[in-house]
Amino acid sequence: MSSMPGGKAIVDTLLKEDVNHVFGLIGSAGMEIFDALHGTPEIRFIGVRDERTGTHMADGYARAANRAGVIIAGQNGPGATNLVTGLAQAAAAYSPVIALAGSLSSGHVYRDAFQEVDQQALLRPVTKKTWTATQARRLPEMVHEAFRTALAPRRGPVALNLPRDILAEVVDFDDGPSGWRGELAPAADVDSIARAALFLAGSARPLILAGGGVKNGRCHKVVLQLAELLHAPVVMSPGHGDAIPCGHPLYAGQMGPRGNLVATDLARRADVILAIGTRIGFNTTFYSHHNLNPHATIIQVETDPLALGRFMPIALGLFGDAGTVTAQLCRELAGHTATHAMRWREDFQRKRAALLKTRDEDGARVTTPLQPATLFKILRDISPEDSMFTMDAGTLCLQATDQMRYAQPPSLFTPLDFGLVGFSYACGLGVKLACPTRTVVSLMGDGGFGMTMSEIGTAVMHGINSICVVMNNGCWGAEKAYQRDFFGGRYIGADVSNPPYDKVAELFGAAGFQVDEAAQLEPALQAALVCGKPAIIDVQIDPNALYSFRRDSFKHRDPKK
Structure with a gap:
């Protein structure tokens, strides 16, 4: 046994679980954990700009590394509420994400305290299991249990709420019950x-x-x-x-x-x-x-x-x-x-060969504005064999999902089960950290990238050199397609005004590239591959190249009305 604060016991337990990357956003409720991480060079802490996108990073890391991804929300209340979307995405994808959430001091619960919210009730519906620690001495046991639960079939995210008084309490710790997990691979009868x-x-x-x-x-x-x-x-x-x-x-x-x-x-x-x-x-x-x-x-x-x-x-x-x-x-x-x-x-x-030939022929037709098929063909031609692709929700990414070359499994990471816009770029940063020698290309629409572009700063600060291709058509494409096809072209809220994302990237210290026509695309991709920085390629895509994927949802609508 040894005496230490609860926060230090948690970090020691993460080491025993062979954790080498932790994502998080610092906050006063979790300071003892962050202070312990400061003295633990074996774990690389990736400070993020938002708990939601940090959870997407942990999700991408978990899927690519085939191990648990850890996200720390250091602030109770708002920090924990920001976890919800990321954990819901991880739950839909059966991704083993472990969320450690700073929580209100035990003596302040149910007193309308500052930043008070019922985190246990909040996180339960979007996790495989949620706990709230009640005794400092049991923290190692609970962290081991979080890993055991997240990684057991069927995998999924878990959340452990950590009251700040318990993290600060100094007690004698042992390692608690073993963190051993057998490799479960049951056979059929x-x-x-x-x-x-x-x-x-x-x-x-x-x-x-x-x-x-x-x-x-x-x-x-x-x-x-x-x-x-x-x-x-x-x-x-x-x-x-x-x-x-x-x-x-x-x-x-x-x-x-x-x-x-x-x-x-x-x-x-x-x-x-x-x-x-x-x-x-x-x-x-x-x-x-x-x-x-x-x-x-x-x-x-x-x-x-x-x-x-x-x-x-x-x-x-x-x-x-x-x-x-x-x-x-x-x-x-x-x-x-x-x-x-x-x-x-x-x-x-024979039919597969004909399909691939048709795709390449469609992609070879050079037009202005640039068509998605042209972008997809050049990505297929240029991307290295080891490329890993992350996708967002939305019409352009849905068109891309079956178009890329997935040569070395795993190499495709999507939010399809949850349909989440704003997932791809942050997920790609986590994938790149899990597989630093492989090429990571994140495809996003302009709307989704606008939600999460602050994480360019995280990429630059930590040297996470992924490539993000922003397919910029100036609109929320999937919804605009539905308004066009089923609501008589009565557009509301469909168009998006964007800054030049290549310039935004440069202001953060990343490499930025602007593509307005097909001839610029291949040089931009080649340059992004060798620039040695996080890279953002802002590609202007035909705003009319939209597709209604869920036509079945609008069978009740007469397209002429």
Whole structure:
């Protein structure tokens, strides 16, 4: 045992959890934690400009590093309320973010004290679990429990509220209960594996639908081994187009309303669909069979038993880890020769090649104002093989999600489950810290970047050299598309007036580039890649290049009215 303030005990416990990056915004309620971090060079503290964007950084870091991301809100009240949006995003993405929130002194609770808010009630709906510390001596135990909870299947964010008097209290600490967590990779039962193998072996049109469980489990190699055994194309749920490397001949891209037509057509025609590590949920299906063959035999593999058959009827549910169950299926099907599926595979590959050719032809058409397809083609051509892309919500990013080259998983980070505008740039800073040797490109609309551009200062201060491409069309594109298509072009609140973002970047000390026409784009991207600074590229995009993604939501509207 040793005597120390509660704040120092928390930092010591973070060290025991092998934490090497912490994001946060200082505040008086958490000063003992920050003072302890000052004396702990093993942990790099990234001071942010807003707790929301700091949480997005922790989220991106967690997804890219495959470990917990830590965010500290040093101020009770406003500091904690700012966490809510970031934690809700992390919860929707099953991202293991740990929020340590400074809280009101215990003796001031329920007295209308300065900056008082019920943080326990506030954070509970957007986390996997929320605690409030009540004894200084138990702080190490609670921090270990936060990590254990965040990282246990199914992963998700947690919040620990830390009253300032408990952080300041000096007591004798031991390490508390062990922070040990086993690597949980449950296997499916033998009989279910045998049944699944029979379905797959008899399929003439097999399809693998890979979701977040494949990406987060880093198990693309075994998934591809099974795909090759079956001659099964691999489609991915939206937001997980990087579940397998895009260069593989069975890679089909993302399916469904936010995917591409070739991948979606596969899902509409497949006779057996093996859904690995996916809920087969909203973004994949919009809860309908419009993009999924209603007569297909669906085998679903999920580590969450409650997800099996929850949204779509299935023939067989396999409760288990995506990689472990896939390896079981490979062993069960060893020696299988799927000659009857060769025509299916070859037909897919012809259509996929035609799709890629069409995309490149569309992107090669140089027009002013610049079209999204041109930007996407140049990004595909210029971005290094190791590139990691972060996306925002909004019409331009939704158009981009299936267009990039995801060569080295993981390489795509999106807010699709929560649809959050203002996510991408901050997320990219966290991704870059997790993978400092890889290229990180963040795509954002101009509205979303305006929400979060203060974090350019964080990037400059800490030398986080990501590239942000601002697709600037001067409007809230998704909503303007709906107003155009379903509300007779009666625009209100749709247009956005922006400063020159390249100049804003330069004022912060970053590299800024302005692109008004296609010929300027490639030189700007090349310069951003080698500038050795955080880079912002302000690209002027055709404001009419809008698309209504959720047309189903406006079936009740007559577009002529």
